[in-house]
Amino acid sequence: MTTSRLGDYLQARRAQVAPPDVGLPEDGRRRVPGLRREEVAMLARISVDYYLRLEQGRERRPSPQVLDALSDALLLDDDGRLHLYRIGGVIPPPRRQGSIEQAAPQLLALAELWDRTPALLLGRAYDVLAANTLGRAVFDHLQPGTNLLLTIFLDPSVRSFYIDWEKAAANVVAGFRFLEGAWPHDPRIQEVLRTAMENSREFTDLWRRRDARGKSDAAKVLLHPDVGELTLQLQAFDVRSAPGQQLIVYHAQEGTRTANALRLLGSLTVTRSGDRDDMRGRTS
Structure with missing residues (x-):
């Protein structure tokens, strides 16, 4: 099966997300930890077939919009999101920020x-x-x-x-x-x-x-x-x-x-x- 850095990363990260973390029920019948592929696809609002191609390395150039949706679905922090964009081959757009800024x-x-x-x-x-x-x-x-x-x-x-x-x-x-x-x-x-x-x-x-x-x-x-x-x-x-x-x-x-x-x-x-x-x- 074809693999890629992007596919390996997606697979590893979905294994780290428990269903309750993203508002999904824990049904107790999971053979592997984390989210199923179809659940990630649903959360990111993309087709299961397209997500499968990403994990298998058959699709290597997702759009910034897809990567942003996947980073939200997988609960990535800013560094994880940046890494996802880098291995996805695109320049990450900045996160949307509120209009009020504060100093740390x-x-x-x-x-x-x-x-x-x-x-x-x-x-x-x-x-x-x-x-x-x-x-x-x-x-x-x-x-x-x-x-x-x-x-x-x-x-x-x-x-x-x-x-x-x-x-x-x-x-x-x-x-x-x-x-x-x-x-x-x-x-x-x-x-x-x-x-x-x-x-x-x-x-x-x-x-x-x-x-x-x-x-x-x-x-x-x-x-x-x-x-x-x-x-x-x-x-x-x-x-x-x-x-x-x-x-x-x-x-x-x-x-x-x-x-x-x-x-x-x-x-x-x-x-x-x-x-x-x-x-x-x-x-x-």
Whole structure:
């Protein structure tokens, strides 16, 4: 009998799913553990003959829709689903996500340990979901609850913050185009896109260029109102537990003026926080 990696995987995974796990009765007359082929076919809404061909390796190119249905029928997690797509020979589409994104508490706790490293957590539509203390101090205009793209184009005060605003704006638009391609039906992405196009001709012109690229290692030169010019290296990390989210980390080479400025800014932030706490204590 012909076999394939896909067929072997499907057979192994259905053996791991008990009928009650998917709402089917346990009849007690099963010769093998797990689900029968006809049950998987029914749950995935495909024909039994087609599913049999998949398991036997006679059908090797199922559609993304079929693979998605099979991953749901077999209760695959995100990693299992990704593996199913890979051995099925297709690129997996992203999981549908809700319109409200949240930052993982563990990730925030980790970022707060970096007292010399500014960090921002961005959502799928470039919403600023969180920032560590130094990140909020460096990017005062990008507090949690704001949107990176809309701030870049609709807040005139940030143009002096970016030494090369035109380059920063082009990079943000290319990154947003990259995300929009991965999440074309995300309601928040479409909302941000409409707002930017309705309110910024500069954004519209850049959007029509159709540049698309994800965030990567790059140098950013900023002009901070308290500590002057900062040259920061950017690194972007995908958040596996929340597809579409990115942790953006900035760092400076040790011994440089920027590294010293970040230490000074961190000290200023602690001092101001203490002053505010004292003021609240005196007025309470």
